[in-house]
Amino acid sequence: MRFTPQKPSLFGETLESLSATLIEAGHPAFRAKQIMEWLYKQRVDSFELMSNLPKSLRHWLGEQFCIYPVKPLLDKRSNDVTQKLLMELEDRSLIETVLIRAPQEGVGAEQSRKTVCVSIQVGCAYGCRFCASGLAGFKRNLHASEVVAQLMHICRMEDAHTPRAEEAIASFDNIVFMGMGEPLANYDALVRTIKILNAEWGLYFGARRITVSTSGLAPQILKLAEEGVAVRLAISLHGATNEVREKIMPINKKYPLEVLLPAAKAFQEQHGRMLTLEFILIEDINDSLEQARELAKIAYELHAHVNCIPYNKVEGLEWKRPSIGRQDAFVKVLREAGVSVTIRREKGHDINAACGQLRLKTEKSMAEAEARPGDPFA
Numbered sequence: 001m002r003f004t005p006q007k008p009s010l011f012g013e014t015l016e017s018l019s020a021t022l023i024e025a026g027h028p029a030f031r032a033k034q035i036m037e038w039l040y041k042q043r044v045d046s047f048e049l050m051s052n053l054p055k056s057l058r059h060w061l062g063e064q065f066c067i068y069p070v071k072p073l074l075d076k077r078s079n080d081v082t083q084k085l086l087m088e089l090e091d092r093s094l095i096e097t098v099l100i101r102a103p104q105e106g107v108g109a110e111q112s113r114k115t116v117c118v119s120i121q122v123g124c125a126y127g128c129r130f131c132a133s134g135l136a137g138f139k140r141n142l143h144a145s146e147v148v149a150q151l152m153h154i155c156r157m158e159d160a161h162t163p164r165a166e167e168a169i170a171s172f173d174n175i176v177f178m179g180m181g182e183p184l185a186n187y188d189a190l191v192r193t194i195k196i197l198n199a200e201w202g203l204y205f206g207a208r209r210i211t212v213s214t215s216g217l218a219p220q221i222l223k224l225a226e227e228g229v230a231v232r233l234a235i236s237l238h239g240a241t242n243e244v245r246e247k248i249m250p251i252n253k254k255y256p257l258e259v260l261l262p263a264a265k266a267f268q269e270q271h272g273r274m275l276t277l278e279f280i281l282i283e284d285i286n287d288s289l290e291q292a293r294e295l296a297k298i299a300y301e302l303h304a305h306v307n308c309i310p311y312n313k314v315e316g317l318e319w320k321r322p323s324i325g326r327q328d329a330f331v332k333v334l335r336e337a338g339v340s341v342t343i344r345r346e347k348g349h350d351i352n353a354a355c356g357q358l359r360l361k362t363e364k365s366m367a368e369a370e371a372r373p374g375d376p377f378a
């Protein structure tokens with residue numbers, strides 16, 4: 001389903017597209033750069049605050065555009081410093097944006113390294129079996145502006161309590177497209193978003209600090225390799241043979257390992273950078289030592305880092321997290337094969353941080369609340 005907003009958001013514009021629109025309406029092109037400064041450096045949320053623009057231009061902008069097409073509804077912070085924002089879009093769809101603070105020795109949570117995990121679709125059509133976002137199906141693609149606006153909300157939120165270094169425009173260190181949705185299935189919005197984030201007039205955020213995580217859309221991986229945006233690529237592998245992967249990732253039927261892995265290799269060779277293979281460890285499904293040995297071969301061949309994530313319980317799904325002993329034995333096989341591997345004991349258990357869970361719960365409460373008076377978010 002395609003959604004057309006009442007007014008486009010300025011966060012979807014590039015300097016070129018905004019200059020062209022300004023010229024067409026009889027305004028000087030140089031105003032585009034000033035507008036971008038107000039958006040990305042000053043972070044204003046109202047046209048009135050763009051004080052170096054003539055009043056007539058501010059009025060015209062207000063008629064043609066909105067600024068934020070996304071508004072935060074709920075803000076949940078967990079003990080382990082994962083913070084999840086539930087955002088509402090103009091059509092009342094809900095998405096999630098997560099801020100993860102990596103603890104660093106001798107540094108408080110506010111100064112620690114920060115990664116923002118953004119959504120790029122409402123729901124998801126790919127139905128990976130461990131994922132809450134896939135449970136409710138696909139609703140629509142996000143516009144680039146709706147993705148950029150999630151990040152700018154985080155910047156504004158962080159600005160409120162952490163002073164920004166003079167040279168820094170963004171208030172975080174990394175961006176991962178790992179929230180709701182399959183980024184490569186919303187390809188044009190993904191590439192436009194990356195270009196806006198990357199641009200000197202935009203957030204001026206280095207592409208190598210952006211990670212695109214995919215369930216394995218092989219043709220789009222090849223296309224992205226040629227795109228000229230040097231982002232990092234993470235592949236949700238979760239099974240080291242077709243037989244096991246198919247139980248977890250339905251996409252594997254369309255793009256089995258013999259199609260996916262050469263595409264990943266082509267991306268790796270094009271950019272010369274290590275890939276990441278995500279591997280959720282699920283008891284008795286993919287946590288055997290044979291799987292570990294097969295995974296080691298794949299990682300070695302792709303020059304990839306493996307990120308093991310013990311399964312995070314999703315309401316409505318039966319799978320279990322393996323014991324610590326089984327997790328450690330799996331990782332040991334990879335290490336002994338010389339593979340770079342980390343095990344990430346999932347953050348944010350207590351705030352439904354597994355992809356899509358907060359949205360699912362809130363949609364349920366909204367549906368229940370519609371049957372009775374009152375505010376579901378109260």
Ligand code: SF4
Nearest residue numbers: 124127128131134181
């Ligand atoms: S893991 Fe990603 S691609 Fe798979 S269903 Fe969830 S949101 Fe979609």
